[in-house]
Amino acid sequence: MIEEKRIVLRNADNIDPEDIKDYLQAGGYRGLEKARSMRTIDLIEEVKKSGLRGRGGAAFNCGLKWSFVPPNRGATFVVCNLDEGEPGTYKDRTIVQKDPQTLLEGMAICAHAINSKQGYIYCRGEYPYVVELLNRAIGQAKEAGVLGDFDIEVRMGAGAYVCGEETALIESLEGHRGEPRFKPPFPGVEGLWGQPTVVNNVETFANLPEIVLNGGEWYAAIGAPNYTGTKVLTLTGDVKNRIFIEVPTTTTLREVVFGFGGGIKDDKKFKAVQVGGTSGGFIPEHLLDTQIDADSMRSIGATLGTGAVFVMDETRDIVDIVTRIAKFFEHESCGKCNPCREGTYRAYEIMKKINQGQAVAQDIDNLTVLGRVMEKACLCGLGQAAPSPTLTTLQHFYPEYQARLRAQ
Amino acid sequence: MATIREIISSFRDKPGGIIEAYHAVQRECNFLPEETIPIAAEVFGLSEAQAYGVATFYSYLSVAPRGKYIIRMCESAPCHIAGADTLIKAFEDALGIKVGQTTADGKFSLELTECVGQCQGTPVITINSVPYVDLDPAQVETVLALCQ
Numbered sequence: 001m002i003e004e005k006r007i008v009l010r011n012a013d014n015i016d017p018e019d020i021k022d023y024l025q026a027g028g029y030r031g032l033e034k035a036r037s038m039r040t041i042d043l044i045e046e047v048k049k050s051g052l053r054g055r056g057g058a059a060f061n062c063g064l065k066w067s068f069v070p071p072n073r074g075a076t077f078v079v080c081n082l083d084e085g086e087p088g089t090y091k092d093r094t095i096v097q098k099d100p101q102t103l104l105e106g107m108a109i110c111a112h113a114i115n116s117k118q119g120y121i122y123c124r125g126e127y128p129y130v131v132e133l134l135n136r137a138i139g140q141a142k143e144a145g146v147l148g149d150f151d152i153e154v155r156m157g158a159g160a161y162v163c164g165e166e167t168a169l170i171e172s173l174e175g176h177r178g179e180p181r182f183k184p185p186f187p188g189v190e191g192l193w194g195q196p197t198v199v200n201n202v203e204t205f206a207n208l209p210e211i212v213l214n215g216g217e218w219y220a221a222i223g224a225p226n227y228t229g230t231k232v233l234t235l236t237g238d239v240k241n242r243i244f245i246e247v248p249t250t251t252t253l254r255e256v257v258f259g260f261g262g263g264i265k266d267d268k269k270f271k272a273v274q275v276g277g278t279s280g281g282f283i284p285e286h287l288l289d290t291q292i293d294a295d296s297m298r299s300i301g302a303t304l305g306t307g308a309v310f311v312m313d314e315t316r317d318i319v320d321i322v323t324r325i326a327k328f329f330e331h332e333s334c335g336k337c338n339p340c341r342e343g344t345y346r347a348y349e350i351m352k353k354i355n356q357g358q359a360v361a362q363d364i365d366n367l368t369v370l371g372r373v374m375e376k377a378c379l380c381g382l383g384q385a386a387p388s389p390t391l392t393t394l395q396h397f398y399p400e401y402q403a404r405l406r407a408q
Numbered sequence: 409m410a411t412i413r414e415i416i417s418s419f420r421d422k423p424g425g426i427i428e429a430y431h432a433v434q435r436e437c438n439f440l441p442e443e444t445i446p447i448a449a450e451v452f453g454l455s456e457a458q459a460y461g462v463a464t465f466y467s468y469l470s471v472a473p474r475g476k477y478i479i480r481m482c483e484s485a486p487c488h489i490a491g492a493d494t495l496i497k498a499f500e501d502a503l504g505i506k507v508g509q510t511t512a513d514g515k516f517s518l519e520l521t522e523c524v525g526q527c528q529g530t531p532v533i534t535i536n537s538v539p540y541v542d543l544d545p546a547q548v549e550t551v552l553a554l555c556q
């Protein structure tokens with residue numbers, strides 16, 4: 001049986017998250033100290049060597065992202081994405097609640113790499129208690145002098161899923177409506193207030209202290225070669241154990257659901273698992289031996305995304321669940337671009353029709369074409385990923401749709 | 409109690425601080441009273457349309473009056489399959505209002521929300537952002553009694 005490997009969560013439940021002294025005693029801020037003794041290009045090179053890819057969903061190489069920040073361009077910003085809006089996900093909250101200083105240390109390491117004096121943590125409005133915890137943690141870090149001249153401010157979102165998208169998040173930090181920007185320019189070149197900005201996820205930052213301390217090669221030897229290290233997963237739905245775990249990325253879905261998850265509740269059978277949050281694909285039983293790393297997941301038409309693992313038992317109604325998900329996207333579409341604003345509306349309309357037994361085969365064809373168009377034509381990841389639950393369930397659970405069609 | 413102008417003005421020097429200012433107003437008033445928008449526009453150098461645009465973009469901000477206790481029921485997929493619908497119905501029955509409404513005494517508002525990040529304990533509601541997990545309809549009265 002494969003075991004957990006805790007890097008991000010190494011201190012979870014071993015230290016008092018409210019007391020920086022505990023963190024320091026556990027070796028905290030030694031990674032930052034080492035980072036500060038390194039030249040910035042060497043630090044970025046070390047992070048590249050680790051192979052660490054972003055844990056917020058897009059899986060972009062972390063060191064590579066940092067290397068896009070042009071040197072000597074005046075003010076630069078480090079932004080932590082703690083918007084965590086993806087349904088079924090509670091990992092970033094857990095990481096921060098268990099060990100807030102790890103996040104601050106990771107951000108300060110990034111600040112050294114891109115020569116930034118100011119960081120922001122964008123925390124979702126649903127977590128006011130996390131904002132308070134972070135403010136206390138920052139206060140303690142400042143008092144202890146560990147952050148040097150790097151300052152961190154916590155800003156609170158206000159209940160918009162799209163603000164997790166990095167350019168929408170930047171708009172929101174600037175005090176605007178959270179509508180995504182056209183890319184390029186990418187934030188690394190032109191981000192917050194037009195200045196170079198690195199946006200990374202909480203879990204990405206939280207990996208950095210150990211990476212710097214132990215070296216990139218140490219990290220690269222853990223997990224899958226193309227998606228190195230560990231991943232924090234959150235289990236929800238019909239599994240026995242609804243828990244968070246941190247495992248090497250070579251772990252398979254079957255090990256996650258039936259090993260760590262303890263299998264299906266109430267001795268029922270497995271039907272499907274949706275990985276990566278509500279925009280992830282649905283995965284049937286015969287694909288459960290896939291590794292969780294981002295590339296393996298992509299190869300089966302799914303995504304690792306945030307690492308949410310939503311399990312459904314044999315009694316669950318796929319069409320009803322996908323209809324609920326279609327409503328989510330209709331509601332959260334920011335409306336800036338037409339394919340998504342109109343597409344999510346129509347997709348929900350058709351899904352409702354199918355769910356109510358009023359649809360004909362042509363509706364399913366229309367839904368498929370609409371999904372394909374949205375994947376290509378939508379401006380941001382919200383609209384591009386929205387059709388995935390529909391398209392993957394049409395692929396793997398077609399009989400459930402067929403059984404709902406109105407006799408013609 | 410600080411006036412709305414005082415609350416908003418205290419965020420004047422925070423770049424992009426209008427959303428923080430709106431949060432602060434809501435902590436006092438539960439919603440954004442009408443005068444909030446022109447004051448915020450003036451303090452942050454925006455047009456009223458822009459200030460209104462920000463206030464209406466975010467689901468946590470409300471330009472319509474809300475109750476002292478804002479009950480939000482998560483209806484994202486994990487809560488949905490855990491019986492969110494029945495739980496909503498139980499709250500509607502107990503309060504005598506529908507989702508989106510506020511009780512006549514101004515005490516409770518009932519709203520739907522998407523995932524609030526507590527899915528280890530579905531179904532989940534929040535009352536003024538405090539999460540209550542693993543609820544079943546039989547517990548509704550007990551939960552409401554906590555709001556005094």
Ligand SMILES: Cc1cc2nc3c(=O)[nH]c(=O)nc-3n(C[C@H](O)[C@H](O)[C@H](O)COP(=O)(O)O)c2cc1C
Nearest residue numbers: 054055056081084085164165166200201204381382
């Ligand atoms: C609609 C949408 C929502 C997103 N929500 C989040 C989020 O809540 N947290 C997050 O870290 N990244 C989120 N992302 C991904 C970010 O745009 C971005 O890729 C990420 O913050 C970069 O950090 P990373 O490279 O460390 O993963 C979202 C993307 C989209 C399109």
Ligand code: SF4
Nearest residue numbers: 335336337340380383
């Ligand atoms: S894809 Fe949707 S959420 Fe993204 S910019 Fe377009 S309308 Fe907004």
Ligand code: FES
Nearest residue numbers: 482487523524527
């Ligand atoms: S799905 Fe309801 S709290 Fe996450």
